[in-house]
Amino acid sequence: MAKHKVDILIIGAGIAGLWLFHRLKRAGYDALLLEKNAIGGGQSIASQGIIHSGLKYTLAGQVSALARSISIMPDLWRAALNGNGPVDLSAAKENAASQHLLIPPGLMGSLIKTISKKALGKGAKETPLEEWPGDISASGFHGSLVHMGEPVLDIPGIIHALAEPYKDCIRQNDGTEIEAKLTIYTAADGNEEAAKQNNHNKGLETQKRPLLMGLMKHAPFPLYAHFVGNSDKPVATITTHKGKDGTLIWYVGGAVAERAKDSSPEEVYSAIRKAFAKYMPQVDLSGIEWATLPIDRIEGKSKTDGWLPDTPTIHESGDTLYCWPTKLTFAPLLSDMIFDRVEKSGIKPNGIQSDWSFLPEAPYAETPWDTAQWIKESSAKAAS
Numbered sequence: 001m002a003k004h005k006v007d008i009l010i011i012g013a014g015i016a017g018l019w020l021f022h023r024l025k026r027a028g029y030d031a032l033l034l035e036k037n038a039i040g041g042g043q044s045i046a047s048q049g050i051i052h053s054g055l056k057y058t059l060a061g062q063v064s065a066l067a068r069s070i071s072i073m074p075d076l077w078r079a080a081l082n083g084n085g086p087v088d089l090s091a092a093k094e095n096a097a098s099q100h101l102l103i104p105p106g107l108m109g110s111l112i113k114t115i116s117k118k119a120l121g122k123g124a125k126e127t128p129l130e131e132w133p134g135d136i137s138a139s140g141f142h143g144s145l146v147h148m149g150e151p152v153l154d155i156p157g158i159i160h161a162l163a164e165p166y167k168d169c170i171r172q173n174d175g176t177e178i179e180a181k182l183t184i185y186t187a188a189d190g191n192e193e194a195a196k197q198n199n200h201n202k203g204l205e206t207q208k209r210p211l212l213m214g215l216m217k218h219a220p221f222p223l224y225a226h227f228v229g230n231s232d233k234p235v236a237t238i239t240t241h242k243g244k245d246g247t248l249i250w251y252v253g254g255a256v257a258e259r260a261k262d263s264s265p266e267e268v269y270s271a272i273r274k275a276f277a278k279y280m281p282q283v284d285l286s287g288i289e290w291a292t293l294p295i296d297r298i299e300g301k302s303k304t305d306g307w308l309p310d311t312p313t314i315h316e317s318g319d320t321l322y323c324w325p326t327k328l329t330f331a332p333l334l335s336d337m338i339f340d341r342v343e344k345s346g347i348k349p350n351g352i353q354s355d356w357s358f359l360p361e362a363p364y365a366e367t368p369w370d371t372a373q374w375i376k377e378s379s380a381k382a383a384s
Contacts, residue, residue: 004370007180007181008347015159016324017035017362019041024088026086030350032356036173038364045366046161048239049155050099050329051328069380073330075147076150076332077153078216089161094151094154095241096151099226102225127145132181136280159365168356171361181345185322185323188298189298200317204322212257212295214252214292215251215372218287224239231380234256235275236272236279251369300312311333314334316336
């Protein structure tokens with residue numbers, strides 16, 4: 001079988017790989033992106049789409065290194081959505097321009113001290129009661145509402161905006177031998193296995209954070225919120241999405257989802273019900289249908305057990321890089337880090353776009369809510 005050559009080969013068409021690939025192609029590099037399954041599949045399509053500024057990571061009253069490094073990310077994404085910057089996301093959209101922190105009585109004082117710190121004060125402010133959104137006012141919530149200034153993105157739209165301009169060079173590999181000057185793995189859980197197969201795993205350390213995310217179909221209104229508790233992580237994080245039929249879906253993470261992937265789904269449903277009973281007791285969940293989505297968040301090993309690394313992670317072995325963005329919001333930062341290595345490698349943009357049409361096309365991934373197996377609220381309660 002003939003050997004084919006390319007300057008830069010990226011393996012893994014999630015958000016991290018797509019962002020990097022789009023940027024490389026736009027800059028004129030000879031690059032190919034290979035995906036084993038579907039474009040945007042795995043952790044990317046399962047993302048809630050939140051572009052964090054770091055505020056939720058400071059709920060314990062401390063401004064961490066992670067919070068500081070993540071604080072500039074929303075502005076970088078907004079620039080891309082406006083067609084400015086190294087990638088063009090103008091074909092995509094925000095699901096919401098902001099989220100809210102719902103803070104029970106008694107917790108607001110310490111949080112105000114946190115968000116007033118210079119590192120994180122940008123975009124965060126308390127919302128006066130008379131300016132609360134009507135659905136939150138009618139939900140029975142009592143406490144303080146903080147406007148976060150963090151956008152929530154339409155992830156399928158982001159995936160398409162990154163992929164479509166250069167889709168001819170996003171392919172599935174059929175076993176064809178491809179030789180690259182620089183190979184970059186952005187395949188999340190596939191990175192470590194590839195490193196082992198390539199004998200590149202010396203010094204490589206990763207960690208898994210299991211989640212069992214909750215899905216709620218027939219949501220009564222759009223909601224983008226964090227339910228704040230006494231922990232350094234939200235009790236629940238809710239984003240809103242639309243199914244193919246236009247049905248509203250609440251996608252729920254946070255502490256309610258942080259459990260083993262093989263946990264009983266009823267545990268998640270029960271935890272979410274309790275969270276709504278405390279924070280939004282007037283919301284009627286009787287018409288809800290439920291589903292769960294098990295996820296292993298794969299990332300570089302953190303210095304602090306059970307917590308996120310402060311930045312994206314790159315494991316380097318010769319002319320091969322194994323990369324993890326840590327979070328969706330860090331994709332631009334990971335791209336910057338990789339570009340630094342590309343420039344040091346001496347590879348230059350040459351404007352070549354090789355013909356890869358002989359390789360199979362890579363399809364787009366479907367959203368979790370469009371492939372979920374749903375159970376009605378009455379049946380879910382009966383199983384609890």
